[in-house]
Amino acid sequence: MNPWEATHPVSLEKAKEKIECDFPSLKPVGVKACGSGFDHTVYEVNGEFVFRFPRRQLGYEAMQFESRMLKSLDRISFDGGFEYPKPVFYQEAEGDDYPYVGFTNVKGSVLTEETDTDLLHQHAEELGNFLKKLHTLPVGEIDADPDHLQRLSTKLRKHHFHDIASQSAPVIPELLYKKLIHYIEQLEEWENVSGNTPLHGDLHPKNMIVRNGRLSGIIDWGDAHIGHPAVDLSVGYACMTPEVRTLFFNAYGEVDERTQELARFKAVFIMTVLVRYAKNTEDKDVLRWGLAGLEKSLS
Known part of the structure; x- marks a missing residue:
C-alpha cells in the first residue's frame, strides 16, 4: 500500500453532504478542493473556511494537536506577523468516520506552487521574528504535548533516513544524492x-501560504508540540x-552551534521526506522545492 494512500477518503460530494448536514448555517454550501497533504483532505467552503478531513489515523491525531494549539494561540491573541487558521467548526466522529474541523481560510496559494524557490529570502528576518515571538510564548x-515522536533523535531515525534517501534516489541528481548519502553516513547518533x-x-x-508574491500565512499546525x-x-x-540564513538567525536571536547542527539535521531529513513524497505522488511542484531544500540545507 502506498504510505500516502487515504484509509478514510472523503470526496468533494461527501464533504458537501456532511457539512450541509452538520452545519446548516453554512447552506448553501459551496465546496472547492484545495488538495491533499500527508494526512488530510482539504476543502474550501464558501470562500471563507477551510475544512480538513483526516485521511488516515495520523491525520486524526494531527488534527487534535492542531486544534488545541490554534485554540491556544487564538485565546492569547498571538500575533507573529503572519496569518494562521482559527478553528471555528468541529464535528465529532460518526460511525467509522473521523471527526473533522473547519478553520478560517488563510487565502493564497501554497508556497510549493511558486516557481521561485528563493522566495523566502525576502522574509528571512520576518520569519526569524515570527519564530522568536512563538518560541517565547x-x-x-x-x-500542547511534549515531543513524543523524538523528532531530533538521529539514533532513532538514521537507518530510516538512509532508506528514505535510497527510495528517493531516482529523482535526485547524482551529485546531490552523493552529498546526501555522505551527510547521512557521517551523521553521529544521538538521543x-x-x-x-x-x-x-x-x-x-x-x-506556508503566499499571496501576491509574498509569504502571508502559516498553516497545518498538526505537529505542534513543546520541544526544542x-x-x-x-x-x-x-x-x-547560508548568507540569508545569517539574517534569519540574527533576527531570531542567539543560536548556538549545537542548535544549528540539530536544525540542519531536521531540514535535511524533512526535505528528503518531501522528495520521496513528491516521487510517490508525481508532484513536480513539491519535487522542485524538495530538491532546492536539499541543496540549501546541505550547503
Whole structure:
C-alpha cells in the first residue's frame, strides 16, 4: 500500500453532504478542493473556511494537536506577523468516520506552487521574528504535548533516513544524492534533544501560504508540540542560502552551534521526506522545492 494512500477518503460530494448536514448555517454550501497533504483532505467552503478531513489515523491525531494549539494561540491573541487558521467548526466522529474541523481560510496559494524557490529570502528576518515571538510564548498558556515522536533523535531515525534517501534516489541528481548519502553516513547518533518551547513543529514549504508574491500565512499546525527550537529553526536551512540564513538567525536571536547542527539535521531529513513524497505522488511542484531544500540545507 502506498504510505500516502487515504484509509478514510472523503470526496468533494461527501464533504458537501456532511457539512450541509452538520452545519446548516453554512447552506448553501459551496465546496472547492484545495488538495491533499500527508494526512488530510482539504476543502474550501464558501470562500471563507477551510475544512480538513483526516485521511488516515495520523491525520486524526494531527488534527487534535492542531486544534488545541490554534485554540491556544487564538485565546492569547498571538500575533507573529503572519496569518494562521482559527478553528471555528468541529464535528465529532460518526460511525467509522473521523471527526473533522473547519478553520478560517488563510487565502493564497501554497508556497510549493511558486516557481521561485528563493522566495523566502525576502522574509528571512520576518520569519526569524515570527519564530522568536512563538518560541517565547509562556508554555503554561499553550495546550500542547511534549515531543513524543523524538523528532531530533538521529539514533532513532538514521537507518530510516538512509532508506528514505535510497527510495528517493531516482529523482535526485547524482551529485546531490552523493552529498546526501555522505551527510547521512557521517551523521553521529544521538538521543532526542528535549526542550521547553512552543513549536509549530512542521515548518516547510507545503505548510506556508503566499499571496501576491509574498509569504502571508502559516498553516497545518498538526505537529505542534513543546520541544526544542531547532525543529522550527530548520526552515532557515531548508529554504535559505547560508548568507540569508545569517539574517534569519540574527533576527531570531542567539543560536548556538549545537542548535544549528540539530536544525540542519531536521531540514535535511524533512526535505528528503518531501522528495520521496513528491516521487510517490508525481508532484513536480513539491519535487522542485524538495530538491532546492536539499541543496540549501546541505550547503
